[in-house]
Amino acid sequence: MNKLAVKPCELCDSAGDEALWQDELCRVVLVADRDYPGFCRVIVNRHVSEMTDLDAATRQELMRVVFAVELALRQLMQPVKINLASLGNMVAHLHWHVIPRFVDDKHFPGSVWSEARRSGVPRSVDRAALRQVLHNLLQAVAE
Amino acid sequence: MNKLAVKPCELCDSAGDEALWQDELCRVVLVADRDYPGFCRVIVNRHVSEMTDLDAATRQELMRVVFAVELALRQLMQPVKINLASLGNMVAHLHWHVIPRFVDDKHFPGSVWSEARRSGVPRSVDRAALRQVLHNLLQAVAE
Numbered sequence: 040m041n042k043l044a045v046k047p048c049e050l051c052d053s054a055g056d057e058a059l060w061q062d063e064l065c066r067v068v069l070v071a072d073r074d075y076p077g078f079c080r081v082i083v084n085r086h087v088s089e090m091t092d093l094d095a096a097t098r099q100e101l102m103r104v105v106f107a108v109e110l111a112l113r114q115l116m117q118p119v120k121i122n123l124a125s126l127g128n129m130v131a132h133l134h135w136h137v138i139p140r141f142v143d144d145k146h147f148p149g150s151v152w153s154e155a156r157r158s159g160v161p162r163s164v165d166r167a168a169l170r171q172v173l174h175n176l177l178q179a180v181a182e
Numbered sequence: 183m184n185k186l187a188v189k190p191c192e193l194c195d196s197a198g199d200e201a202l203w204q205d206e207l208c209r210v211v212l213v214a215d216r217d218y219p220g221f222c223r224v225i226v227n228r229h230v231s232e233m234t235d236l237d238a239a240t241r242q243e244l245m246r247v248v249f250a251v252e253l254a255l256r257q258l259m260q261p262v263k264i265n266l267a268s269l270g271n272m273v274a275h276l277h278w279h280v281i282p283r284f285v286d287d288k289h290f291p292g293s294v295w296s297e298a299r300r301s302g303v304p305r306s307v308d309r310a311a312l313r314q315v316l317h318n319l320l321q322a323v324a325e
Contacts, residue, residue: 089264091253095246102245103238110234120274121232124267128283128291131263140271148271150295 050132051086059170060177064097065104067173069166074145077116077164079108081135088131101135104177108137111172116164122151193275194229202313203320207240208247210316212309217288220259220307222251224278231274244278247320251280254315259307265294 058066063084070078081104083093090098109121118139125135140147145159201209206227213221224247226236233241252264261282268278283290288302 089252089256090249090266091256091264095249098245098249099242102241106233106238106241109232113232113234120269120271121234122267122269122271123233124265124269124293126263126265126267126293128263128265128293150267150269150271150293152293153295154297 048086048130048132050082050130050134059166060104060173064100067104067108069164069169074159075138075151076162077112077118077139077169078151079112079137079169081105081108081137083133087133088127089133090125092133105135105137107173107176111169111176112137112139112164114172115169116162119147191229191273191275193225193273193277202309203247203316205247207243210247210251212307212312216304217302218281218294219305220255220261220282220312221294222255222280222312224248224251224280226276230276231270232276233268235276248278248280250316250319254312254319255280255282255307257315258312259305262290 056068056071058068059079060067065081065083068080068082070080072078081101083101087093093101105123109123112118112121116139119142120140122138122140123135125133127133138151141162143160145155145157146153147156149156199211199214201211202222203210208224208226211223211225213223215221224244226244230236236244248266252266255261255264259282262285263283265281265283266278268276270276281294284305286303288298288300289296290299292299
């Protein structure tokens with residue numbers, strides 16, 4: 040067997056958390072992860088698995104949103120690094136993780152999916168500010 | 183301290199393995215990982231850390247190469263999923279991981295950075311064929 044099991048898709052069935060930003064193509068949600076404030080997901084609204092399931096123009100538009108989230112997080116949080124990842128092994132519905140990283144976070148310099156190295160340092164993000172910066176960066180599409 | 187240590191950059195100092203494809207912007211190398219045949223890295227030639235350190239047109243060109251690698255790997259290996267990631271926590275020189283995943287690989291459905299779940303199944307990729315498919319897909323830039 041080399042196919043993923045067909046099961047209800049949680050990213051189709053639920054909008055998830057309230058979106059920070061959305062348009063017809065995708066939505067940006069702030070992940071409720073106490074170890075990773077600022078961790079956002081960019082979730083495509085239609086059910087596809089891979090970037091190359093989208094046409095080139097749609098891929099480009101989706102990445103424009105991903106990079107706007109990266110820029111907003113850099114501006115607001117000054118992380119030491121941004122991690123971008125589209126994995127989808129658990130939920131094969133195209134989505135991007137955008138994760139601000141800090142040298143004292145729970146896994147640094149490992150990935151957030153690796154073994155924890157420390158308990159991590161409390162940190163927070165201003166949700167309203169993030170939403171505003173994101174809207175400003177993506178204004179041309181959102182309005 | 184919340185800055186990455188300044189040290190010689192291994193992606194600046196070395197071209198790494200022989201490139202499958204390259205242009206002025208970036209190079210594509212096949213990673214020598216016995217558990218992940220087909221694992222490729224797309225490495226930017228200049229020393230920048232984040233996608234948003236590049237201008238929008240350059241980001242777009244880089245992603246065009248990343249997605250060509252994804253498509254080449256899908257065509258040649260029919261993986262159950264492609265994983266894309268730009269992390270750079272260890273080496274803060276912009277590079278993308280493009281990893282074909284299979285349900286019987288060492289970590290599935292975990293990320294390749296998570297704890298191993300099994301020993302994995304031997305698999306191989308035809309390097310010459312991958313190189314050829316990639317050249318065909320990127321022909322307009324490479325030639």
